[in-house]
Amino acid sequence: MEEYVITVRETNHPAILKFEANQPLVHQGNYEFKNIDEAKDSPLAQQLFHLPFVKTVYVSGDFIALERFDIVSWEDVRDAVAQQLVEYLNAGGVAVHEGKKQPREAVTVYAEVTPNPAVMKFVANKKLVPSVYEFKNIDEAKDSPLARKLFELPFVREVFMDLNYISVSKYEVADWNEVTMEVREMIRDFLADGGQVLAPGAVPAKRGEDTVSMAANPNLDPTSQEIISILNEYVKPAVASDGGNIVFQSYDPDSKEVHVILQGACSGCPSSTFTLKNGIQTMLQNMMGEKVGEVVAVNG
Template identity: 65%
Template sequence: MKEYSITVVKTNNPTILKFESNHMLVKRKNYEYKNIDEAKNSPLAQQLFHLPFIKTVYISGNFIGLERYDIVEWQDVKDEVAQQLVEYLNAGEPIVIEEDSDKPIAVTVYAEVTPNPATMKFVASKKIVGSTFEFKNIDEARESPLAMELFQFPFVKEVFIDENYVSISKYEVAEWEDITIELRELIRNFIAEGKEIVNDNAKPVGGAPAPNVTNNEIPEDLDDTSLEIIDILEEYVKPAVASDGGNILFKSYNAESRTVNVILQGACSGCPSSTFTLKNGIETMLKNMMGDKINEVVALNG
């Protein structure tokens, strides 16, 4: 059974908060409900409307957007709402009773080159997973039906899945111009048929699933400098790395040597230029933002 966690995310509108799940909530389309009558096909939305401050419920992909009335501030109720959502989802209760479940999902997929010549990024027009997953071989891919199918091709070396894209690394035996269309169509058809991308037992990168309530709960043994480094990586580095089909993880910080260790994944892992480029880019950024707390950044391939 899936274990859900919720991350609370601010939006540009102070009356609206996003509650992001580590699993997909709906596959076929987006849903917006202005009142409990409109929410007849969503038991989750109906329950949320029992909270007197809920004005609008929006469910899409892996998140629930909630608009509040002015009778409360989000700061006073967001943790309680997040806890209720975690309890509801982990109880296995229905989210939305989706219609036309036998019809193909409208989706497009396009191929995009990455800085790593051995890796191609296949981008979908919709979100496909709520967390990040990496599979180095077919044994690791047992919990991902999509990755398992991709590994049936002898030229597929590694598979990396994140939000709305799949990064595939290949062996040199094949050229991209000969295999890109076939891979793109396989991925598009897989999503369109509503097949499960990863199953309930799949572990996201970085280890076990995040703690309940919010992913913002940081392990207690991390010092303030490590927390500051993580914030910088999340805000400034990860979006740029993701655009190239990769991912970066904080591994450790040594206060004595002032050394930061990070792990490169997806298209960044094994890329001839990314280790040098990212290492120096991250190193320069951290030195500029954190001063003499940072001496060196060591980039490791995941």
């Protein structure tokens, strides 16, 4: 049997570190343990909880993620933990006693067309992500097992996630009439089997600042804050219903230009750049008068 090799990966959460194995550790789902009592079916997690700095243990697919207490720095203990994992696994230690496969979760996923012919929106009956996540390629999707699985389909170009839906952008080689069912069933089966949409510590990849947080930024000028408030209230809900998103990028008080970024189904849409640009421009000019000149929309 091939020996286990552990690779340490940092995450965007400073308290969480990933230890990736070169072969699967579990096969039937994802596991999270908050203490040694919860870890009764995981000999590996029980052993890890004997380390005083381990707060939470996640086991999923081919990796283990550990969240630490603040009593130590990962730099001081990461190599020792990795070595302990290697020795445990190569000695035949079990990550999780999975036993019988858990019943599948009742999940429904339906497909919606969007104004962008290259993008289909897949809506689930449950919350999938806490905020907007956009993946342009499989490398950007390293912290999203579901997005990585979608990128295994040769026709998938980009993946966009927001709350309870996923917008999938395809290459022209495929026809949605032929592949929609395949994508829908892949997403549904992944969720029903308890698949992990996002890995622990994953954060949105920002191509512009989040408009909600920016609205409360005291360092922004009043005009920018007003623009952001209007986008949040009047524009974002409308574009979200079409599987897209709009992000405020900047405002130039000299030229009065407003720059926004289009994401998801809006990005690359033959009509959305023109329609949204002019629609937003007209709305902002009507509501803010001469403060706003031109709106420049850029595909994310």
